[in-house]
Amino acid sequence: MYFLTNLAMEIIDWLKDVKIFNGKEMAAMDKNKLVHFTKKLLTEYERVQKELGYLQTDIAELEGTSLVTEYEEKSSIEEQKDYILNFLTHDAAELKEIQLALQKTLDGTYGICERCGQTIEEDRLEAVPTGRYCKKCEEELEKEQR
Numbered sequence: 284m285y286f287l288t289n290l291a292m293e294i295i296d297w298l299k300d301v302k303i304f305n306g307k308e309m310a311a312m313d314k315n316k317l318v319h320f321t322k323k324l325l326t327e328y329e330r331v332q333k334e335l336g337y338l339q340t341d342i343a344e345l346e347g348t349s350l351v352t353e354y355e356e357k358s359s360i361e362e363q364k365d366y367i368l369n370f371l372t373h374d375a376a377e378l379k380e381i382q383l384a385l386q387k388t389l390d391g392t393y394g395i396c397e398r399c400g401q402t403i404e405e406d407r408l409e410a411v412p413t414g415r416y417c418k419k420c421e422e423e424l425e426k427e428q429r
């Protein structure tokens with residue numbers, strides 16, 4: 284929470300005075316968009332962080348029960364634990380992505396494709412605010428991974 288509050292304050296403060304973004308002069312509408320995506324990222328950050336908290340509680344509870352249950356039940360508890368741990372890993376990675384995106388907002392590189400340097404489509408950022416690549420590059424990267 285410490286990280287989130289401070290970064291949010293920093294970004295909102297910075298946005299008040301920012302005139303140049305991504306090397307271009309920023310129009311008022313662009314500023315509104317940037318604020319919009321920053322808020323989206325912060326909301327997402329909060330949501331994932333809350334979820335992480337719940338998952339950690341679940342794990343702690345499961346660990347508590349595994350001490351008192353019979354051997355046969357332990358394997359099912361282990362399965363549940365694995366399942367939750369998968370979620371935990373996923374959420375932790377997502378938090379990192381959001382932090383990176385927020386950092387980009389401060390660096391003035393948010394919304395720029397990391398691969399080709401073009402502007403990332405707005406509807407793509409709307410769907411995935413942490414998106415690193417434009418649609419074309421994303422498609423090409425997916426093909427390469429196959």
Ligand SMILES: [Zn+2]
Pocket residue numbers: 396397398399400401416417418419420421
């Ligand atoms: Zn691209």
